[in-house]
Amino acid sequence: MRDFDLDSLLMRDDDVVARARYTSAEFAALEFERLWARVWQVACREEEISEVGDFCEYLIGDQSILVVRSAPDVVRAYHNTCLHRGTRLAEGDGHFDDECIRCRYHAWRYDLGGKLIDVVDPEEFAPMPEEVCLGQVRVDRWGGFVWVCLDPAALPLLEYLEPLPALLAPYHLDRMRIRAYLSTILPANWKVVVDAFNEGYHVQGTHPQILPWTDDVSLDYEPLGIHSHYGRLTNARRTLRPSPRLGLADGEYDEGEILAKFVEGLGGLFYDDERALIDEIRSTPSSDETLLSRYQKGRRQLLATRGVAVDGFADDQLTSADDVFFFPNMVGPIYPGTGIVFRVRPNGLDPDSSIKDTWFLEWPRQDTVPKRARRRFYPDWTERDWGLITNQDYSNMEHVQIGMKSRGPGLRLNRRQESNILHMHRMIDRYLTGP
Numbered sequence: 001m002r003d004f005d006l007d008s009l010l011m012r013d014d015d016v017v018a019r020a021r022y023t024s025a026e027f028a029a030l031e032f033e034r035l036w037a038r039v040w041q042v043a044c045r046e047e048e049i050s051e052v053g054d055f056c057e058y059l060i061g062d063q064s065i066l067v068v069r070s071a072p073d074v075v076r077a078y079h080n081t082c083l084h085r086g087t088r089l090a091e092g093d094g095h096f097d098d099e100c101i102r103c104r105y106h107a108w109r110y111d112l113g114g115k116l117i118d119v120v121d122p123e124e125f126a127p128m129p130e131e132v133c134l135g136q137v138r139v140d141r142w143g144g145f146v147w148v149c150l151d152p153a154a155l156p157l158l159e160y161l162e163p164l165p166a167l168l169a170p171y172h173l174d175r176m177r178i179r180a181y182l183s184t185i186l187p188a189n190w191k192v193v194v195d196a197f198n199e200g201y202h203v204q205g206t207h208p209q210i211l212p213w214t215d216d217v218s219l220d221y222e223p224l225g226i227h228s229h230y231g232r233l234t235n236a237r238r239t240l241r242p243s244p245r246l247g248l249a250d251g252e253y254d255e256g257e258i259l260a261k262f263v264e265g266l267g268g269l270f271y272d273d274e275r276a277l278i279d280e281i282r283s284t285p286s287s288d289e290t291l292l293s294r295y296q297k298g299r300r301q302l303l304a305t306r307g308v309a310v311d312g313f314a315d316d317q318l319t320s321a322d323d324v325f326f327f328p329n330m331v332g333p334i335y336p337g338t339g340i341v342f343r344v345r346p347n348g349l350d351p352d353s354s355i356k357d358t359w360f361l362e363w364p365r366q367d368t369v370p371k372r373a374r375r376r377f378y379p380d381w382t383e384r385d386w387g388l389i390t391n392q393d394y395s396n397m398e399h400v401q402i403g404m405k406s407r408g409p410g411l412r413l414n415r416r417q418e419s420n421i422l423h424m425h426r427m428i429d430r431y432l433t434g435p
């Protein structure tokens, strides 16, 4: 094994990124010790543990954390290990019957608050303190997500997330529900996967088919504390034009076509009635108002009818995603009324493999009780058709990871369009080298 020299892998002023940050087992080990052990990370959606006694296991590296709803409005998190001989207490997700956690091995029992309540043959053990409890893990809730943090000294969740809670308040992520929950294993370092969803620079190389309806060049990128976001954020709100890379002049493209392809292409993020609205608008031309403005107004109406809180949005936000990166490992486009959120983490301790979970979120209809969506897991991503765009992204992963291992020079990133990736690396370094 080559010597591990962290200093040589840290970010420098020239923005060159050392490849070993993505491939080295030693670097990954340091990430577990200094990063994953100290950040707040999403363990599950709250709705996955909606009833008292429901639980979810969250795995990060070699750590298993058990998240339990112990009372209607109380969620607890524990190190998922029995205090007798260490057995994992629960795996996956499910429900603890009789409001108690029973170890499968020698049947010790704990209440949902983590207190040891039953030891078989207790007189044969050395005397125990009156109250013995499972190891607590910090847990908090925001945005409909349950977050955990292994570091007792970390900032409170809301401070850690700063300034995202205020930015995202109008979206009410807590009121959205899972429409689908898909997970898979990808053959690349967790950061390779996060990077692929944190920039628009690859659109021309990987998804050229969407250039006729996507202006990939005018996206804005902005750091937000340790987090970041991108999208049409400032005065460059969505206009109906193709990528400037195609060099088409006004009149050489059809705005109605672009709008239809955009809404169709992002199928999962628009509701059926919103797709139908396009045909209606295109078939009734108006000379007073642009197609886009009519669509935005129409969409506002349809979302309001569905019960979505739309007052906090300007018209142009109704057709523009905010692609938010929650440091270090959650990213995805959030729209009024819908969102797709990806959580990426190392697969065990392997620097070459990661687990990607995708939550498709939507606003539940007022007149229906949403069905609970079960997680569907694909150990091999090629077992499923993820749709053309995602298939293209996933196909790149192993080639990026294999290439990263080549002993070539460091990586040169685009300072504007890949600034969120550079920012992420700098924030990782802050954790790796900071107090």
Ligand code: FES
Pocket: 082, 083, 084, 085, 086, 087, 103, 104, 105, 106, 107, 108
């Ligand atoms: S290991 Fe849990 S009861 Fe023995």
Ligand SMILES: [Fe+2]
Pocket: 196, 202, 206, 207, 389, 393
């Ligand atoms: Fe992509």
